Amino acid sequence: MTAALDASSTRFGPYLLRTATLGMERDRLLREMIKGELVNLSAQITSLEWERDLTPVRIPVDKGLAGYRISLIDGRRQAEFSAVRTLEHLKRIPLGAGRQWSSSTAFQRAGFSVVVGNTTAGLHSMLAAGRFPHFPRGMEEALYERDQYIHAFPALALEESFAIHMPLPRYFFVTPGQARLAERLEYGLHLLLADGRFDRIFHDFYDSVIEQTGLRKRRVFRLDNPTLSPQTPLGHKAYWYDPLE
Structure with missing residues (x-):
């Protein structure tokens, strides 16, 4: 700017x-x-x-670049995501997203199973509680939030194998x-x-x-x-x- x-x-x-x-x-x-x-x-x-x-x-x-989404996950579930090879397979895995976010609407219209939350902090609590298996974030958001929330959820990790682009x-x-x-x-x-x-x-x-x-x-x-x-x-x-x- x-x-x-x-x-x-x-x-x-x-x-x-x-x-x-x-x-x-x-x-x-x-x-x-x-x-x-x-x-x-x-x-x-x-x-x-x-x-x-x-x-x-x-x-x-x-x-x-914000269109490239990296998922935050419970790192103990990495093998499940590494096995995903098709978009249709990925769409069957519920994801978390914010109620007000543009990306949420795009995911829903693309046929993903979307669990919505009101705030980023709330969505992290839902991820830790197992309400959904992955939480797609912009890349800098994923890095920052992993470090910010890992103390409350020690298993929190970046998913290692894929990115979603829109x-x-x-x-x-x-x-x-x-x-x-x-x-x-x-x-x-x-x-x-x-x-x-x-x-x-x-x-x-x-x-x-x-x-x-x-x-x-x-x-x-x-x-x-x-x-x-x-x-x-x-x-x-x-x-x-x-x-x-």
């Missing part, structure tokens, strides 16, 4: 950036962003509701009526893409996560995402990361 704002300064002038101090669940954040008083800019995984009610800048800020872009969203801010971010991101800075920032931030999760060595089960807007820029290959290329 700051790189895009800096890159656009020649054309748009100086800016003032403040971070909101109030933590919010996703639904509350959407309501506050519509009003634009406490927060007017956020990077979030997209949904039709967010694209309808806010102004999206349709360039995936993480090159779609197109799931994370965009900058802007409060309605602030078109100049959205225009500025889009202009700045295009400058970063054109001169290679976008990719350098991406690799500086994510390469260690990609290595720690072993993404390039995993079987990847690919899903369509029927929840995406027709305006999703799936055809712009420079916008997306592919671990197999």
Whole structure:
């Protein structure tokens, strides 16, 4: 975000950036962003509701990496997951997901058995209690949450053999009526893409996560995402990361 704002300064002038101090669940954040008083800019995984009610800048800020989901499991059950070879087999294994999450809808529409919870902490308690066998998370979330929750659930582990991929872009969203801010971010991101800075920032931030999760060595089960807007820029290959290329 700051790189895009800096890159656009020649054309748009100086800016003032403040971070909101109030933590919010996703639904509350959407309501506050519509009003634009406490927060007017956020990077979030997209949904039709967010694209309808806010102004999206349709360039995936993480090159779609959030669409690669790594499961948290009871590590004693690794052999069960290592035996999974087909998407249909995987769909029969219940998974945990958040009630408000875009990925939950995509999993449900793809035919997965989804057990929903209200909070991340609650879902971890449900995983530890055996309410579902695996909890797909974004890669950096999986690493962070394994370390955060392993003290309460010592058997908690990253599943080692597969990743689930669905197109799931994370965009900058802007409060309605602030078109100049959205225009500025889009202009700045295009400058970063054109001169290679976008990719350098991406690799500086994510390469260690990609290595720690072993993404390039995993079987990847690919899903369509029927929840995406027709305006999703799936055809712009420079916008997306592919671990197999």
